[in-house]
Amino acid sequence: DAGITQSPRHKVTETGTPVTLRCHQTENHRYMYWYRQDPGHGLRLIHYSYGVKDTDKGEVSDGYSVSRSKTEDFLLTLESATSSQTSVYFCAIRGQTNYGYTFGSGTRLTVV
């Protein structure tokens, strides 16, 4: 997806281990978001950022933390992965005036 990349694309991890997902953008957008997508639940907001070192919680933030030390990078960390965190994770970016999101290609995370 133009201007936004997520890594890794797929990951399998064991219960109790920490995991970090990376979102990188080249659009210099202020706003960045992490969503998880699960069948029957649509997309649910985990955390978001409105600037470097400015982050806040979304509706499903328990068990997750984020960091944004540079405009272009937004990291999502699962502090101690659980099976309920098996999901597809999407990063999104948004500009100042256009409210529409540009999404990354997603990271499919499986916790075993």
Add this chain to the structure above:
Amino acid sequence: QQQVKQSPQSLIVQKGGISIINCAYENTAFDYFPWYQQFPGKGPALLIAIRPDVSEKKEGRFTISFNKSAKQFSLHIMDSQPGDSATYFCAASRGTNAGKSTFGDGTTLTVKP
């Protein structure tokens, strides 16, 4: 509390037919209503969006109808094609609230040839 309710969950339409997906929202502070299209294995992509100061927006075969008093909006896909088969999400956001979007649960559209 689900702030954006989407229906139906799945939809099957014949080629050339009209596909209609509906959404209802609760928060009257929302001021931006986009629709996203998602193909398997891909991220959602912005399809079309509307603001509450207009009742309809059309882009090609895709039209959003917006009813502010009823707090409802819908996506109409005219002359549906097999290539339109995808999952569609409605969303709502407030521009003054870091633009956080609340999404509906999605509609899986299948267009039969």
